[in-house]
Amino acid sequence: MSSTRRTAIVAGVLFLVTEIAAIGGLALYRPLLSDAGYVLGPGADTQVFLGALCELVLALAVTGTGAVLYPVLRGRGEGAAVGYVCGRLLEAAVILVGIVSVLSVVTLRTRAQSATGADGASLVTAGQALVAFHDWTFLFGPNFVLGANTLVLAGLMYTSRLVPRPLAVLGLVGGTLICASATAVLFGIYEQVSVAGSLAALPVFAWEVSLAVRLLARGFDEGAGVGAGAGSGSAVGDRTAGAAAAVV
Incomplete structure (x- = not known):
């Protein structure tokens, strides 16, 4: 098996992992994200911890796709390939910040067990603020930055x-739609978790799964000249040898 084929397999597995982990994390977080008084309730901390674990796997897989694809993409456009790697790192970093904010709500819930009155009310307010913080990280990481990364990768795949x-x-199409949807959410046109938001996310989901x-x-199309760096080097060598022969 060639190194390029192995790269394609690893990248394919990582893309599938990102989809599974993203869906799992969001589903497992639901009790915390949807309950305004979570910090004063019985909680579902184990479920939230599993959600955080899913999102940690998501962040690692997101980073992995950039690292694994870089050797293939750099021969098609080194600047864009570096931009894709950096964009995936940024996306993973924003996801990690979101994980910390959610886990902080669990910590507040633990402390709230001994709080009463004004202390309890302040903890609820703090918990809601942390959930809002997570919502913003979800908008900018797996929406805006994901959309930009999708456009870069799909553009490289298209031209090469x-x-x-x-x-x-x-x-x-998917990258454009999810960026447009994130902009609509930013300006309050509709909620992030809504029918419109879900429909706008479907093309990018279909893109990653199909890819x-x-x-x-x-794997990659053989006719695309994967490993263009080596091919270019050979072409340059051939031209140099031809020029030398002409001089002689």
């Missing part, structure tokens, strides 16, 4: 033909 162009176009399946099943 590493995958079929219709698949790359799906990524371009993962494509990479696992067939």
